[in-house]
Amino acid sequence: MTPLGAGHRFVPHTADLRIEAWAATRERCLAEAVAAMIDSLLDHPLPPPEFSVEWDLSGDRGEDQLVELLEEVIYRMEVSGCVPVATDITATSSGTHVRFDMAEIQDAEPCGAVPKAVSLHRIRLAPDSSGWRCAVTIDV
Template sequence: MGFTLRDHTADVAVEADGESLGGVFAAVADGLTAAMCDDPAETGDRFSFSVRAEGREALLFDYLDQLIYERDVRGVLPAAHEATVRREGDEWVVEASARGVPFADVDARDVKAVTYSEMRLAETDAGWEAYVVFDV
């Protein structure tokens, strides 16, 4: 289980799978990291955050958007992602963490934003799969 980067016109897409919903979220996030940096350093401290949304696809979008926000605010490349997803009443919640690799330790490319373009999140016999396009 993991991710694959896919060319997508002028953008980049991540195709990922995971045994659980949290696993596929983390795999897409790992793909986001790979789209920004070929070989992230093993430095940096872990940080945690949570995101809530009304649906699973919206939660995936907001989770990835939060990672881009954390990158910009903290000045780090989020890497080594972990995520747990659960339903709480009418909302979906992701509890997540990542290791923030200082920009000084990496040669990173810019990913501007996550998009809803062609986004797919589906349950399979083996777990979950996702496809997400990022604006570069």
């Protein structure tokens, strides 16, 4: 992986979805984790965004923020039937700010199992020699 590279992949896991993501910055790594979750669920091309939602992550630890971020995706799918088709995460003086550009899930082509929850077992978000990496298991 190059220092500026960003991406994600799925790792084999019994009955669940295991995601690994990487990027040059912590914020981009978190956004890649969201993209991985959406890629596991919806086929491309994704529908165009219809509206945006913004908020600040509350956790101080990176792993807590990763859980909060992915749980927010699951919550919005369940409650409003919408998914983020683009994610922008920025570090601010007071924490971490998130913007989801949202689309109706019914406007997308499904390709995988619907996520139910984020597992707290073996979750990781940490710097490495090329930037940042995270790994998380999603219950489907």
